[in-house]
Amino acid sequence: MLTWNGRHYLQEYVPSVIASLGPQDECIVADNASTDDTASWLREHEPSARHVVLDDNYGYCGGNNRAAEHAEGSFLLFLNNDVEVSPDWLDKLATSFENPNVAITQPKLRAIHDRASFEYAGASGGFIDRYGYPFCRGRLFETVEQDVGQYDDAKAIFWASGAALAIRSEVFDELEGFDEDFEFHMEEIDLCWRAQNRGYSVWVEPSSVVYHLGGGSLEPMNPQKTYYNYRNNLVMLIRNLPDAGFATTFWFRLVLDGISAIPLALKGKWRHIFAIMRAHGYVYSKKRDLFAKRKKEKGSRQNPENPATLWPYSLLKAYFVQRKRRYLDLKNSK
Numbered sequence: 170m171l172t173w174n175g176r177h178y179l180q181e182y183v184p185s186v187i188a189s190l191g192p193q194d195e196c197i198v199a200d201n202a203s204t205d206d207t208a209s210w211l212r213e214h215e216p217s218a219r220h221v222v223l224d225d226n227y228g229y230c231g232g233n234n235r236a237a238e239h240a241e242g243s244f245l246l247f248l249n250n251d252v253e254v255s256p257d258w259l260d261k262l263a264t265s266f267e268n269p270n271v272a273i274t275q276p277k278l279r280a281i282h283d284r285a286s287f288e289y290a291g292a293s294g295g296f297i298d299r300y301g302y303p304f305c306r307g308r309l310f311e312t313v314e315q316d317v318g319q320y321d322d323a324k325a326i327f328w329a330s331g332a333a334l335a336i337r338s339e340v341f342d343e344l345e346g347f348d349e350d351f352e353f354h355m356e357e358i359d360l361c362w363r364a365q366n367r368g369y370s371v372w373v374e375p376s377s378v379v380y381h382l383g384g385g386s387l388e389p390m391n392p393q394k395t396y397y398n399y400r401n402n403l404v405m406l407i408r409n410l411p412d413a414g415f416a417t418t419f420w421f422r423l424v425l426d427g428i429s430a431i432p433l434a435l436k437g438k439w440r441h442i443f444a445i446m447r448a449h450g451y452v453y454s455k456k457r458d459l460f461a462k463r464k465k466e467k468g469s470r471q472n473p474e475n476p477a478t479l480w481p482y483s484l485l486k487a488y489f490v491q492r493k494r495r496y497l498d499l500k501n502s503k
Contacts, residue, residue, distance in 0.1 A: 170250050171232045173201035176210050178250040178382075185253050187215055194259065195219060198250075199236030201226040229331065230347035230356050237341060246335040251382035253281060261377035262335055265323065272340040272369035273361055275329035276377035279316055286315050288381040291330025293320035294373030295358065298484040300422045301406045303328070303358060306373075306496045309488055314495055321375045327478040329371055331357035332381045340369060348408075348462075354394070355401040362409040365476035367469055392440040399426060400448035407452070407459045408466050411473050423449070425485065 170186065172179060179198070187196055196218045200207055202225050211220045221239050223232060233247050244266065246259075258276055265274035278291035287293065292307030293316075306320040307313065329335075334357055344363050347356045361371045403426075406419055426449065430442045452459065475481075480499070487493040487502035 170196065170248050171199045171201065171229060171236060172203060172207060172250045173226055173232075174203045174205045174207070175250045176203070176205045176207045179207065180210060180214070182251055182253050182382075183215055183218065186248065187217060189254050189256055189259055191259070193242075195240070195242065197221055197236055197239055199223060199232050199239075201228070201232045227349070228352045230349045230351050230353075234346040234349065237338075237346060240338070243338055244335055245338050245341055246333070247331060249332045249381065251281075252333055253380040255378045258377045258379055262374050264376075265335075265372045265374045266337070268370070268372070270368075270370045271372045272364050273329050273334060273336045274372040274374055275326075275335070276333050276379050277316070277320075277373065277375040278330055278332060278379055278381050280313075281380040281382045284380060287313055288332070288383060289313055290383055291332050291381065293375050294324070294326035295328040295330060295361075296478065296480050297327055297358065298480045298482060300418060300425060300483060300485070301402050302484045303355070304484055304496070309484065309494060309496065309499075312488075312494045319497065323372065323374050323376070325370050325478055326373045327365075327371065327476065327480075328358040328361040329373065330381075332383070333379050336360075336364075340364060343367070350404065351401050352397065353401075354397040355405055359401075359405045359408065362405065362476070363466065363469075365478065366409065366466065366471065368471040371478070392444040395441045396444035396448050398448075399445050400451050403448065403452045404459060408462050411470075411475055412467075413474065 170183065190196060198211060198218045198220050200220060200222045202223055208220060211218055221236055223235055227235060237245055262274060262276050265271050275291060275294065277293045278288040280286045280288045287307030289308055292305035294306045295303055297303050307316065344360060348359055351359060364371060406422060410418060426445060430445055433441045482503050487499055491502055493499055493502055
């Protein structure tokens with residue numbers, strides 16, 4: 170569990186995590202150089218948790234990569250510090266790994282403040298469309314469904330949520346962990362994509378249920394979140410798209426980013442427009458490094474095509490033109 174000045178989250182949520190652990194499990198609280206009273210609170214209230222204090226704030230990717238170096242088990246589970254777990258979640262989640270090809274898995278995520286609804290950033294498993302737009306079983310863009318059991322089947326997915334992501338330790342090492350250039354947002358999608366490029370599967374186990382608060386790092390309307398979302402999505406596409414159709418897909422995505430700025434301009438959200446421009450500027454300025462990573466990733470591919478779990482159509486068309494609002498409705502969209 171990674172934290173930065175998050176004692177209030179740990180106080181609220183870490184007890185349920187500690188209580189759910191078996192004798193073979195360990196809980197590591199990785200501290201991104203907090204300046205609050207996280208250390209003293211853990212010593213007094215949760216002494217069984219290992220408190221690993223990092224020398225700086227390395228963000229989600231860097232902090233978790235460094236925390237993983239202290240773990241000794243065959244499996245790693247990255248859990249946000251604002252997650253409440255159900256008592257038997259770990260045992261049920263572990264069933265995913267009975268399939269030796271499954272390298273990564275997630276539980277079903279519901280919202281803490283509306284427990285009948287899916288949680289935005291994960292729901293019952295994540296996917297992306299052909300242009301890199303992420304969505305979930307239970308959430309398309311801003312439309313979040315209630316959980317009435319419609320997505321209770323365990324199955325292969327494209328990405329597992331970083332709020333509660335379990336991975337085989339040896340695969341995490343093989344992938345060299347999270348790409349720290351991402352800092353925040355979509356790093357788990359990139360990790361899952363790279364795993365699938367190497368022939369592994371990503372899974373969701375909905376019988377395992379956790380509740381996520383979400384939004385603790387950056388508020389949804391923060392322009393910095395807009396910057397990371399646009400920037401990291403383009404970085405992810407450059408690194409992972411196969412050669413076939415790469416130029417067409419990538420340049421069309423750039424056009425779509427430009428179009429997305431129009432409603433922001435009409436609403437006077439100029440800071441968000443500037444964030445999109447900054448994101449594109451980053452990609453253009455780092456193109457040599459980004460394409461070097463693409464070349465390295467290409468050398469690790471076992472399949473020259475996109476993973477079968479990538480949805481080969483446009484989510485924008487399905488959502489805004491065909492008015493599809495549920496994951497189940499996408500079956501009839503092209």
